[in-house]
Amino acid sequence: MSFSSFIEPRRRGFIVALLAQSGEQGANVPLVVSITQNAGYRASTDVIKADLAALRDLGLLTLREIGTLQMARIEQRGRDFAGGQFDVPGLERVGDV
Numbered sequence: 001m002s003f004s005s006f007i008e009p010r011r012r013g014f015i016v017a018l019l020a021q022s023g024e025q026g027a028n029v030p031l032v033v034s035i036t037q038n039a040g041y042r043a044s045t046d047v048i049k050a051d052l053a054a055l056r057d058l059g060l061l062t063l064r065e066i067g068t069l070q071m072a073r074i075e076q077r078g079r080d081f082a083g084g085q086f087d088v089p090g091l092e093r094v095g096d097v
Helices: 003-020 029-038 045-057 076-082
Strands: 061-066 069-074
Touching: 003 029, 003 045, 003 069, 003 076, 029 045, 029 069, 045 061, 069 076
Parallel strands: none
Antiparallel strands: 061 069
8 A cells, every 4th residue: 555545535534524513615726725734635736636636526615716726625424424324435534724
């Protein structure tokens, strides 16, 4: 097992937890990248954007464009995951961000 395959579920779980606390409007992607990196997840912007796309594909969040800025917003399914109502294979739940 590589380190990246070990840390990926934790990093993605962190992103879900972050968005669960970000309110109805969500957060812009550069802010998500910055907070995730500052929390100790040493991943490139491209890797974190790929995480966001994967989480979107799982139905946990939505991504939308507002002008030139991309926004991420948690969906109810993501809130349910963050709250412990169900598990997602390959995703690790984290506590409060």
